[in-house]
Amino acid sequence: MPKEKETASFVYMLKCRDGTLYTGWTNHLARRIAAHQSGKGAKYTRSRRPVELVYFERLPDKPSGLRREAALKALNRTQKLRLIAAGIPCKNIDKSGKSLYYDKESKEMKWSVFMTFNEVRTRFAPSPTGYMHVGNLRTALYAYLLAKKENGTFILRIEDTDQERYVDGAVDIIYNTLRQTGLLWDEGPDVGGPAAPYIQSERMGMYKEYAEQLVRSGHAYYCFCDKERLEEVRIIQQASGITPRYDGHCRNLTPEEIQKKLDAGLPYVIRQKMPSSGTTSFDDEVYGRVTVENETLDDQILIKTDGMPTYNFANVIDDHTMGITHVVRGNEYLSSAPKYNLLYDAFGWEKPVYIHCAPVMKDHTQKLSKRNGDASFQDLLEKGYLTEAVINYIALLGWSPKGENEIFTLPELVQEFDISGISKSPAIFDIVKLRAINGEYIRRIEPEKFSEMALPYIRQTCKREDIDIPLLCKMLQPRTEIFTDIPEQVDFIDALPAYSNELYCHKKMKTNVENSLVSLKAALPALEAVETWDLEHIHEALFQVIEQLGVKNGVVLWPIRVAVSGKQFTPGGGIDLCEILGKEHTLERIRKGIEQLS
């Protein structure tokens, strides 16, 4: 077969004089090697003149467009470890194990994503649907933490092949959310990287060749069944209570039949050929060993009639070509993971480590979702939650730290994170706990910073300019769980709300309408006499009143709080409120209280 000679190809690795390694691919091995050995290869400087052929392998298939795979094969982990162990310094391999290769198209050296020694590469691969929901963000977070914990690489890939679901501006939401939360990606559509492009729609050309490689190796086949036939088959199966799946009609077509149909221009898909017996198992980091019967696996479509890959196929190819070592995703993929693994095996690729996460739930039976109108990350921020608090909380949803502390900043999470802490069962999103954590974060903010952040919320209901904002904030800070609580807390400052005399009656303070009136009447002149209106002097004046009347503190101070604020719960005690309001307003409100009680 003369044709085969032309298409046969080889990968090789050469050790150069200076100890560096050069990896290449060729279909004219003899010629290339001769060039290398004579040192006349144009690409080589003298010091890099190859001195030894370290590795070479003949590939069964034409690797056109598969340069990276060919090279990957040459540079598999074992091989590289062996070389590194032998102390060969590799100029074209960086510390993390990525190597330089010559890209024929751009005619320049590029960094590959060759399997690395121990680098962890994770990815977050969202669809731009315009909504970053909490479960998604958690997946991104876990992928990020896992990579960063191991000093690895976190990659962002946009899976935008579903034109129907595409939403304008959705990619920006993804960028913004990740940036805002600090989940910064090392490789991605905007920053580029060795496995570019990182937008799935821009990678469309590469999938079909991979599928055809599988056809040649017997792991996939052409299927010419049209949708009508498939529909009929499905109906019959359903009617007879059989699990609907492809019936294998085209599975065993002869090469002649296939060629004939191809020549006739019949539309076709490429399906994965599943083993008909046996089982497939894999070890999930969260769920442990998962085993499925191969006969329950459908011969899924890899390449659609339009030549485009299905998600399932594109995903495997992308993950592999991007060198992903750890796949973090929702457990809805748990049952399709064996199919993915069969693909990895068919290609002879190293399988990634899987981390399947249970979903984040709204309640016991429903997932958190856009459809249910549940809060997205953006919604939570609008409701006044801090991004750090949200990140902290969602990290805790389905993951538990080793120690007893639960409050972690992102860098601390990186330290603390461990796959073994991820739980198998779904977690219900608890807004009450988020509030509590948010409060915790608010209390930790520097007072100046808190004032700055709280001011817009204060101003929603409190417009008075003569208010001592730092003082008010000092009272507000320990009482604020989320910023949106603030407007209601301070709305009494501008205008005294109408209140009922019931408020004066406090069991524990032993106050009632009668003694409140007495207290206010006694307090009024005392306060009028205060020259310097600050906490100390007001305190002094009021405690003199208390002494004169011979009552407990609360009997005087509680009525003052009520008169001055008209509220049951306030951001401070009576004296604090007087100070905040200022002398004039305080006296006016106390007079009003006396009037109302009389």
Add this chain to the structure above:
RNA sequence: GGCCCGUUGGUCAAGAGGUCAAGACACCGCCCUUUCACGGCGGAAUCGCGAGUUCGAUUCUCGCACGGGUCACCA
């Protein structure tokens, strides 16, 4: 329906054959405080059900129940 997965208090959860079954939020009580909050102290859970293995099971096995996922030329 087939297959896969899950099930510890109201919620998140630790626990990996022998524990008084951690901790956090929420809840209740007390202390502190002029209220609320903050802070401090304390209270309440026999681990879905039924068998089995074992001297002993929340932990292992098997059934059952309940819940979820998945079975597309969607991603």
